[in-house]
Amino acid sequence: MALDQQLLDILACxxxxxxxxxxxxxxxxxxxxxKRRYEIxxxxxxxxxxxxxxxDDAEHVRLLALAAATGIRPTFEx
Numbered sequence: 001m002a003l004d005q006q007l008l009d010i011l012a013c014x015x016x017x018x019x020x021x022x023x024x025x026x027x028x029x030x031x032x033x034x035k036r037r038y039e040i041x042x043x044x045x046x047x048x049x050x051x052x053x054x055x056d057d058a059e060h061v062r063l064l065a066l067a068a069a070t071g072i073r074p075t076f077e078x
Contacts, residue, residue, distance in 0.1 A: 001043050011075045013038075014047045019074030021067050029075075030067075035060050 002024045003011075011020055013031040020029040020038070027040040029047070036052045038045060055063070066072070 003040070003043065003045070007045075008075050011045060011047070015049050015052075019076045019078065021063070021072050021074060023063070023066065023072065030055075030063050032060065032064060037063075 003022060008022055011029065012018060013020055013034065015036070016031065016033060018031065018033055020031055022029055029038040029040065029045055035055050037055055038047050038052050040046065
């Protein structure tokens with residue numbers, strides 16, 4: 001199940017308060033500025049800095065390419 005668009009419109013990184021990229025197919029939200037991925041469990045975003053995973057450079061490049069290829073946009077515009 002995909003996250004509701006109204007929820008996505010207000011989701012922000014708990015650390016830098018910036019927008020996130022939502023990867024429905026991978027059940028995650030990604031902050032490309034901090035290279036931090038937040039898991040979605042049972043349709044609930046786990047936006048806890050202590051539970052976020054920092055991704056390496058190769059994964060960062062893959063996620064940005066996937067976002068560009070599939071038209072994934074940030075949760076909001078700054």
